[in-house]
Amino acid sequence: MGRIRSRLLEWYDAHLQDFPWRTARDPYAALVAAVAAQQTQMSRVLPTYERWMTAFPTLRAAAEADRAAVLRAWGRAGYPRRAVALHETARRCVAQHDGRLPADLDALLALPGVGPFTAAIVLCFGYGIDAPAVDTNIVRVIGRVVFGDLQPAAETPRGAIDAAAARLLRPGTAARWNPALMDYGARVCTPRPKCGECVVASLCAARPRFAAGAVAEPVRAQGRFDGSDRQWRGRLLRVLREADGPLRLGALLKAADVPAEEKPRVRALLGTLCADGLAWSDGGWCGLGSEAQAPAPRRPAR
DNA sequence: AATACGGGGGG
DNA sequence: CCCCCAGTATT
Structure with a gap:
């Protein structure tokens, strides 16, 4: 475990992407980025984040905005119900939490549009609290490296992935470890993995299967979008x-x-x-x- | 457990 | 054309 951790962190330090919300230690910024990132590639998140933060620089500003303005700021980012949820979450924070995001997991999970992933991002980037933020990338990386899966979502149960993620997280490092693992899954341990570039290939439980030419099956079939x-x-x-x-x-x-x-x-x-x-x-x-x-x-x- | 929910990037 | 995306809420 220790060797996997150190190699991935070393990779991360060499390939660091400096998104503003990663180092701002601002729970609101972390929330906005996390919600904007739900089911959305990072390349599309930054523009949404910038638009939103320019229009509503603080939680209170978001709470006081009207719904139409919120939806215009969200623009074409997709899943506009996320903007509604963000708006409503801001209002509840003002009404019930003294104008701040709670620093407590259960209180965060009670907010609309905030699930396990988003809550963990707020805790680790916003408050520096150790919380494993397990996104689709991390499910894939841990599934392969630890459990030997080709396509983790279809093989190892999610609970086992979460347990491994918690075990891998060394105290005090969540704000660095989470994005390291996420970025690694997005850039190297992709759905069709680049095992030739992998810094933990020799430690990966799935290596024999990929080396033998196994191909990961699609995770989730998707219906037609046209006419939907x-x-x-x-x-x-x-x-x-x-x-x-x-x-x-x-x-x-x-x-x-x-x-x-x-x-x-x-x-x-x-x-x-x-x-x-x-x-x-x-x-x-x-x-x-x-x-x-x-x-x-x-x-x-x- | 299965579905609904946008829109676009990239192979 | 197909797969996939820093998920969440609802049924």
């Missing part, structure tokens, strides 16, 4: 985000280029956006965010 609900939701939201203000329903469907036969379905999807706090719809008008904006005609006031 997800694509339509994304298109609607994009139109709403880029609009100056409220739109007629008909104008929304037209701008989103919805064919006649898809209109009932896409109208229903607008309903799901509203349910998610991403859009509102009222009296034939609709818009970005959670509440009808001024230009929309109000119902007769009593």
Whole structure:
């Protein structure tokens, strides 16, 4: 174990990527980066992070923002419900935690959009607390090196991976060890691994299998995106985000280029956006965010 | 345990 | 065209 640790740390020191949230010791910055990183390649995280932090430099600023502004800052980063969760988490921190992120695992996990990974990132980067942040990269690296898996998610149970991650973490090093392991999985121990460049190949339990030419099977099959609900939701939201203000329903469907036969379905999807706090719809008008904006005609006031 | 949830990078 | 991504919430 010790040799694996030292070699990976040595690799990390030579390939260090200096993301601002890694060294800022700012729990809010860590939170924003962690949420932006959920199911998203790092190359796309930095721009989202910069936009968000420029628009809402502090937890309180995020809490006081309106939903439409939050969604515009999120832009095309994907999974916009993450922006809603971030917004709501900021509000709860102000309402219930004295305007700060809790430094406690269970309290963090109680916040919307915060799961085991995000909570661990807040703890280790934000507070310097030792918490193993086990992302998909780390699952793969530990699965292979420790357990000899080709494609860990399909072989070794997650609980065993987590236990190994906790065992590998030396006290006081989480803020360096977590990103070292994550980066290694992203750059070397990739889904199709670069075993020729691997600094722990001689210690890797999976080495014989890969050396024999075994190929890792795809982790999770993915449905078609074209024509999916997800694509339509994304298109609607994009139109709403880029609009100056409220739109007629008909104008929304037209701008989103919805064919006649898809209109009932896409109208229903607008309903799901509203349910998610991403859009509102009222009296034939609709818009970005959670509440009808001024230009929309109000119902007769009593 | 299985699905839903965006959008784009990279082979 | 296909795989995958610093996951989380819901069913």
